[in-house]
Amino acid sequence: MxxxxxxxxxxxxxxxxxxxxxxxxxxxxxxxxxxxxxxxxxxxxxxxxxxxHPKVIEAIKTQLNKYMHVMVYGEYVQKPAVELAKLLAENLPEPLEQTYLTNSGTEAIEGALKLAKRATGRSEIISAKNAYHGNTMGSMSVMGYEERKQAFRPLLPNVKFITFNNFEDLTNITTKTAAVILETIQGGAGFIFPQKNYLEAVRKRCNEVDALLILDEIQPGFGRTGKLFGFQHYNCIPDILVTGKALGGGMPIGAFTASKALMVLLQENPKLGHITTFGGHPVIAASALATLKEITExxxxxxxxxxxxxxxxxxxxxxxxxxxxxxxxxxxxxxxxxxxxxxxxxxxxxxxxxxxxxxxxxxxxxxxxxxxxxxxxxxxxxxxxxxxxxxxx
Missing domain, CATH: 3.90.1150.10 (Aspartate Aminotransferase, domain 1)
Known part of the structure; x- marks a missing residue:
């Protein structure tokens, strides 16, 4: 084999x-x-x-006996996905109230970047050096590690990089910036944590220039750091929260969550602003729902x-x-x-x-x-x- x-x-x-x-x-x-x-x-x-895990396996089997894929994302009301999005909202602070379910973390990053550009009308994205947000073309564009990117250029334009925990670099966030995207805790860089209220300062700067803050919780999310989400250790609530990995309980999933006022922008001008066939798959959503319940209860x-x-x-x-x-x-x-x-x-x-x-x-x-x-x-x-x-x- x-x-x-x-x-x-x-x-x-x-x-x-x-x-x-x-x-x-x-x-x-x-x-x-x-x-x-x-x-x-x-x-x-x-x-x-x-x-x-027996509760996850039971949830998967129960859903398998009802139905699997029936329609592309966002058209039919499917109980596992609805209940999962509701439970996420109940465990998140305002204004994080609506979730778009995807197939992976990197797809959720793509959706978050698109949403930020759509909401602000701007094109500049600011990420951190040594950041890792996934490996599709958009996610790779905000990866702060040139060695892994150079063979695949050209990537997205108008991406700039700042140093994580460097306060002087925050002046690079301007009225041209659509969004700042950061891992709450830098994973690939060696588990680098925010220091001296760094995320709070980033949040403040984004507010000053009307840029959105995207926090990537794909690794630290769902209890791993001693809170349900890593950002809950800091005085900082993102405009868009990206999750994945642990949410699926061993099944492939990703998600990005924001306010309803932001999420509605993906519905029109243009319609179908972000679409996926298998996002919110009922069997995977059932696994995720069982996982999230076990972690929170x-x-x-x-x-x-x-x-x-x-x-x-x-x-x-x-x-x-x-x-x-x-x-x-x-x-x-x-x-x-x-x-x-x-x-x-x-x-x-x-x-x-x-x-x-x-x-x-x-x-x-x-x-x-x-x-x-x-x-x-x-x-x-x-x-x-x-x-x-x-x-x-």
Whole structure:
């Protein structure tokens, strides 16, 4: 199967990890030899309730028995999508009240950028250096990492970049700016958090020049940082909120949420301002609804902060320079990229799943399911320390 995987399925890198999957449950992924791999990555933050959570599976099966795709997005009233959008609105501050459901986070970014241009009549977009918002042409245009973009130019014009947490750069936001798009927490850059009320200052500057603020919560959203959304740690409410990953509970989804006054602009001049065939798919919406209910109706969000403390207590080692992040969005920063690579690959051989970040070669991603147990954390951390001791020696 591994040979056929490389022969028939397009690859994203020369050396994929190549783990052949049999099944997955809870915090574990099982290979075809039935080895249990403890998952400290959660599909890159996309399975917040672990694998095959019973409530999510039941919601999917129930919807499957009713109907799957029946009509392109926005024409028919489909209960799972309506209830999901309603529950999102109930858990978001004003004026974030209407949600457009998409197939992925990057598609939601595209929709948010279009909405900002439509609402302001302006074309300039400001993003951050080392930002990552997805890999379609519009999303790549606001990626702040030239090495990943240069082979695909020309991209969208009128995109400018500022440095995250740099207050002097905020003067670049002017009356020509349609929107500022930022990750609430920079993911690919190494889990960089806003400092000294930075997001509040960005919000204030956008208000001064009537530009919109788009916050990308595709990674930190849905409980991972100890609040339902990362921006809730800061005094900053976006005009457009973009989500994805964890919302689907393991199914593909994205969403952008704004006020009704903004969202109505996609209905006319022109009509069908943003369209998609499978966005809001009833089976995926059912999975997302079950996931969001479980996250908001239990103590999982609160528990993430306790689990963060445990990770920080256990992962003390001379080769770990720092632990960045909050809740269960953590990154180990090693002395150099070679140690990072050795740690990830050696842990893989010992059935612990770790992963890289996009732009910070010294970082090791730790973003396990929110449902991970204390015992599983202790087990995984013990293995990490054991591997680091082997590397050090």
């Amino acid at each position: 591994n040979q056929e995987f490389k022969k028939y399925q397009a690859q994203t890198s020369p050396h994929p990890l190549g783990l052949e999957i049999s099944h997955a449950k809870g915090s574990y992924i099982y290979d075809i030899e039935n080895n249990a791999h403890l998952d400290f990555v959660a599909g890159v933050s996309a399975t917040p309730l672990g694998h095959n 239990t103590n999982l969000i609160y528990k993430t902060l306790e689990k963060e403390k445990l990770f920080r207590k256990l992962l003390v080692h001379p080769l770990i320079q720092e632990i960045r992040g909050k809740g269960l969005m953590l990154a180990l920063i090693m002395e150099n990229a070679d140690i990072t690579n050795q740690l990830i690959l050696r842990c893989k051989d010992q059935c612990l799943i770790l992963f890289w970040l996009l732009f910070e070669p010294k970082a090791v991603r730790i973003t396990p399911p929110l449902t991970i147990t204390v015992q599983e954390i202790e087990q995984g951390c013990q293995l990490i320390l054991s591997v680091l001791n082997q590397i050090k020696s």
